[in-house]
Amino acid sequence: MSTECQKTTAKAIPSTRRVTINDAAHMPHDYSTTPGGTLFSTTPGGTRIIYDRKFLLGCRSSPVAKTLPQGLPNIPGVTTPLSKDTDEKANNGELLNNNTTAPDSSNTGDDSQFEMDI
């Protein structure tokens, strides 16, 4: 392990950080995880804010995550739909990429991983 250590820059130990929980989906899924991401103090590279996939997917349902970001460039076919009738939707801030999964649906977990056949 020690041979793999990389140069890291020293950072102060973060002081208390408050994490507001507005939604059950933001609670960690196991007891070794803290709300707001687990801080590991001993990983290579120093302190990191780590989130697993399931937690990140859970945050997708928060109200902030659904609002239109400020300054989103208008790129037809990318940030706005190409066809006319759906244009209005996009202008009203509707989601183009809402294919996945409410946080409570069971397929956000690891077993939703599909088998890949390449």
Add this chain to the structure above:
Amino acid sequence: MNNKFDALKDDDSGDHDQDQGSPKDSEKEKTEDEEQNSSRKKMSVPGAGEHPLQYNYTFWYSRRTPGRPASTQSYEQNIKQIGSFASVEQFWRFYSHMIRPGDLTGHSDFHLFKEGIKPMWEDDANKMGGKWIIRLRKGLASRCWENLILAMLGEQFMVGEEICGAVVSVRFQEDIISIWNKTASDQATTARIRDTLRRVLNLPPNTIMEYKTHTDSIKAWVDFHGLVNPSGGC
């Protein structure tokens, strides 16, 4: 003088991400940098109650204009910044308002790089680096891309500061995802990235994963095209 790198867009290996680099371009880049710096002085910050990420990231989009040969288009003309974010929630705001890579048309790419790193070889963070490349048959890109970037944002790779960004490239017959790191010569890091990719993408054991250093990518291009003077981008 559109340069050698443009042709890399053709080789389908995700190399399209880093061309340009003639002396002329670097001047142009300077002015652009200034603009970007001034507009970006205010770095993204997590909002109240949001979940901060280890790093800020920027989404980029690039597309080759159809009907024009690659050699007449500079990379910078074709790449657009979509936006930067600092928290999990801000990430979803952008991601949810962008179409999925599998639904993109034409020869296009999404790039997600740490804020301040351009998705180009020439960036200081990339010039000694390389990337893991995975070719995907059609239909898999959206899901793989999502898993890849969630792993990156969530710091699943455990390689310190090494990760630079990720790219998904939509091509005619296949799609390619790649993840870039800073130090191509650091084998412990590249091995760890490979193993993490296998885990987070749930790839079958026989999936071919290829590591390419950026300098090799440039060299390969130069050899193929017989350019005498390879300097510029590397």
